[in-house]
Amino acid sequence: MRIPFIGGNWKMNLSLNEAVEFVEEIKDKLPVASEVETAIAASPLFLESMIKHNAESPLKITAENCFYKNSGAYTGEVSPLALSEMGVGYVIVGHSERRRYFNETNDIINKKVHAVLNNRMIPIICCDETMGRVDNGDHFSWVVSQVTAAVQGVSEEDAAKIIIAYEPSWAIGTGHSASTAEAEEGCYLIRQTLADIYSDEVADQIRVLYGGSVTEKNIKSLMKENDIDGVLAGKASLSASEFVKLANFKM
Ligand code: PEP
Numbered sequence: 372m373r374i375p376f377i378g379g380n381w382k383m384n385l386s387l388n389e390a391v392e393f394v395e396e397i398k399d400k401l402p403v404a405s406e407v408e409t410a411i412a413a414s415p416l417f418l419e420s421m422i423k424h425n426a427e428s429p430l431k432i433t434a435e436n437c438f439y440k441n442s443g444a445y446t447g448e449v450s451p452l453a454l455s456e457m458g459v460g461y462v463i464v465g466h467s468e469r470r471r472y473f474n475e476t477n478d479i480i481n482k483k484v485h486a487v488l489n490n491r492m493i494p495i496i497c498c499d500e501t502m503g504r505v506d507n508g509d510h511f512s513w514v515v516s517q518v519t520a521a522v523q524g525v526s527e528e529d530a531a532k533i534i535i536a537y538e539p540s541w542a543i544g545t546g547h548s549a550s551t552a553e554a555e556e557g558c559y560l561i562r563q564t565l566a567d568i569y570s571d572e573v574a575d576q577i578r579v580l581y582g583g584s585v586t587e588k589n590i591k592s593l594m595k596e597n598d599i600d601g602v603l604a605g606k607a608s609l610s611a612s613e614f615v616k617l618a619n620f621k622m
Pocket of ligand 1: 380538542543545546582583584603604605606607
């Protein structure tokens with residue numbers, strides 16, 4: 372049984388005060404983690420304060436990115452070891468904005484996946500897809516190549532813990548979500564790819580999320596699909612009341 376995962380990705384938004392207020396506001400309104408896991412990914416500058424104010428809450432405080440080395444002469448980078456020491460449990464890796472604006476390659480993303488796992492955290496690996504690729508008809512092979520590269524060298528035991536998010540770039544921040552059928556098709560493809568790399572048993576344990584303009588309006592139909600185990604929401608996660616509605620999608 373895969374526990375549904377409802378994640379938010381704030382990107383470079385909100386202030387420190389707003390971040391702490393958000394955590395305080397939602398702490399009594401979330402489902403228990405054994406029924407639905409909830410997570411918010413925020414700026415590394417906010418994480419320590421958020422963790423302090425989150426003591427009684429099931430919310431998983433999550434990082435949006437990290438470097439692939441624990442320490443060294445890497446000015447400005449975020450150490451995965453430091454994140455782990457702070458009590459961060461999940462790290463988003465390979466978001467399409469990191470791939471596009473910061474030139475993150477499949478190789479870099481694979482190194483980050485290993486660094487996160489080596490520090491006993493769980494990577495939320497994002498795979499994107501562009502409209503140009505849909506037009507060319509190679510969007511599915513693009514998704515498969517990203518998944519395959521991201522998990523290269525990851526053991527079966529670790530693979531069972533990871534989370535993968537299918538996030539078509541054309542649906543991110545556009546207000547135009549993929550249809551439920553398109554989202555399921557992408558998530559199914561990712562699970563089949565994982566089954567080919569590992570086994571059906573391992574692929575059945577891995578949570579696959581959909582991300583791209585998820586709101587309280589489309590979450591229920593997305594969550595009814597077989598291969599969609601949760602969502603990663605950007606804009607909708609910036610409002611505490613909206614995030615609470617996403618987290619309580621079963622009600
Ligand atoms: C995202 O940034 O991962 C995302 C899915 O954003 P939005 O929900 O705003 O489309």
